[in-house]
Amino acid sequence: MSPHDLDAILLTLKLAAVTTAILLLLGSPLAWWLANTRCRIKPALEAVVALPLVLPPTVIGFYLLLAFAPSSALGQFWLATTGDSLAFSFSALVIGSVLYSLPFVVQPLQASFEQLPKSLLEAAATMGASLKDQFFSIIMPLSKRSFITAASLGFAHTVGEFGVVLMIGGNIPGETQVLSIALYDKVENLQYTEAHWLAGGLVVFSLLLLATIYRFNRPAAIGSIKGVSH
């Protein structure tokens, strides 16, 4: 394995980790709001969140490419505040990945929050627990499995990303060249042995991750919650 391949693997893991962290921070409140709101724009927002599931990644990548261009408003703003160009940067990859993996984090959390008995939160409130306290002491522990699912899916999906990265990331080794792009390069250059290593490695990694998720995700958790608070 070449140093470039190792760079690509590390970059991919870093991108997935940063994306997952941001998605959990942004996705939890968004999922909570979607699970509890009766607001009229809820279906519209749900559709936007689910959009990356149906759109070809190249479509998202195309629009992001336009948005990140140095001539665009966002590109200008980024250049002015950070001094760097947004296009073909690691930050651009993170933004793209967050959007692309959003449904994989928000949807499991939203489903879990919808199932969570609100009666328990009322009980916690009568014992003096603030909303923040309720989130960490009741909501998080009772939705633990969904958080694990959401984080794993978000992570795995970011690792497996290709189309969006291809459009907005370019192919700068050590900067924006992630695993899937590196693999594409190998195949283009007919380096099949190296391609096998990367492809096989991804298959094994993804299998292990998914198996771990399914192992954690026994439906028992939800059942026991329902049992107590009809």
Next chain:
Amino acid sequence: MSLLVSLELQRKAFHISVQTALDSNGVTAIYGHSGAGKTTFLRWLAGLEKNTVGNLVFNNEVWQDENTFLPTQQRQIAYVFQDARLFPHLSVLGNLQYAYQRRFNDNGPLLEHVCEWLDMSHLLENNVTTLSGGEQQRVAIARALLSSPRLILMDEPLESLDQQSKEHILQHLEKLHQQLSAPILYVSHNLEEVNRLADHLLVLQQGKVIAQGSMLELSSRTDLSLSHEDNAASIIVATVDRHDEHYQLSELVVDDDLRVFLTAIDHDINTAVRLRIPARDVSITLEQPKNSSILNILPCVIDEIEIQKSGATHARVLVRLHFANQYLLARLTRKSVDRLKLHSGQKVFAQIKTVALLNEHRY
């Protein structure tokens, strides 16, 4: 405690309109039939009902008015729900500690004491999902006490339990009454629970307060639904004075000079107890009977003879008597009332055939 209440609340099925002041310590029961708005009223007091218009002031602290809405978590109350609402991810001890770690002040009881009062030390390590209904409700009550609340709200905590668990918890609640300083508002549609636990009573009917006052007085009011049910009974308070080993009787004192006999009870001398006297077991004589087999004969004054409503005439009428500051109900035939020419203000003697112990109670 002082609780000033003014509430107008419109829900799909009903309207609640309550203006009142609750200013008593001890247990105040909120009594009424299902659908009277009791639970909604209690939830509103806790701040759990949103979109309401009202004023609520607790001990000079505004909980709700036009500009204020103090969230539930800042009201420093405890709430025992009909369903126990224990946290399924925590053990029994974990549930108790959840409340204890967030307690509102340090004046409340310790964890060990509460476990002892409610007889649950052996349950602490259990998973809450393995508890029986009665045990779950005991944990919920313990959890409420451990918050050191300023006010305890209980919403039919015994409703979903079987008779045996109900009785068990009722006995615990009767004892707790003596150990707690926080006032309790207790929602119930069960007259027996109310008679045993309450010091004061607020009667709700179709979202409105129809009576309010001391439980002993209200339970003998002839114009309330409380005494009109077939098993109408009055409640009196008496103090154990003497146990008669020979006849297996206990002698109780009612208001200093009147005595009541009861088949032997095992309460200590000087314990105050509540006695239940069914109206159908009380008869009236104009003179003191000298050769009666009935032991309990009390001199009374007729307070009120139930006036027939809606023009219908019945064979029996309910008569309210009072002695000292307590009340008795007697169910008599209308014929006897006419024959003896009974009228209010008249001095008579009440012959009481059966007296049953209701519970132990401190005064």
